[in-house]
Amino acid sequence: MNADPNVDSVDENSAAEEGESPTPESAGESSDVLSVEELVATLEAVTAERDQHLADLQRVGADFANFRKQTEKRNAEFAAHAGSRVAEALLPVLDACDAAAQQGVEGVEPIASQLHGILQSSGLELIVDEAEPFDPNRHEAAMTEPGDEGQEVAVVAQVLRTGYAWNGRVLRAAMVKVKG
Secondary structure (H helix, E strand, O other), rough: OOOOOHHHHHHHHHHHOOOOOOHHHHHHHHOOOOOOOHHHHHHHHHHHHHHHHHHHHHHHHHHHHHHHHHHHHHHHHHHHHHHHHHHHHHHHHHHHHHHHHHHOOOOOHHHHHHHHHHHHHOEEEEOOOOOOOOOOOEEEEEEEOOOOOOOOOEEEEEEEOOOEEEEOEEOOOEEEEEEE
């Protein structure tokens, strides 16, 4: 045996070059190489995982967009409802202004018209449907009188108290006298 360590390593290298059995170091390198089938299977697994993550991301994005739309809708409804509550609280003031104007009190009409104008520009609608067909959703029948011959539909003959709606939603039905 040689006592020189360099001689042994030269012998191992020359044995590998001559086609003899590989050393343990070179045998470990060949076991790390994957076959084509294994590489395709790994690629398919990674692709499936990527597709699943993409689908999850798209689903979360759609859920968030829906949540945002619902929140915006809810906020708009809340704001509209708050506005209708303010308008509903002002109805007695409008009634008092109308009553004072009917009694001939001076100086009330400009204030009442300005208040009506501001509220109407914000969404308040007056329900004064004289000579229109009676609608129980918009009118409250306080009095009735017989109709003309051949009249099949009840008609609003006179508005006794103005009704109000806020953006299409009736706040207070108009009190009316119905003919027919």
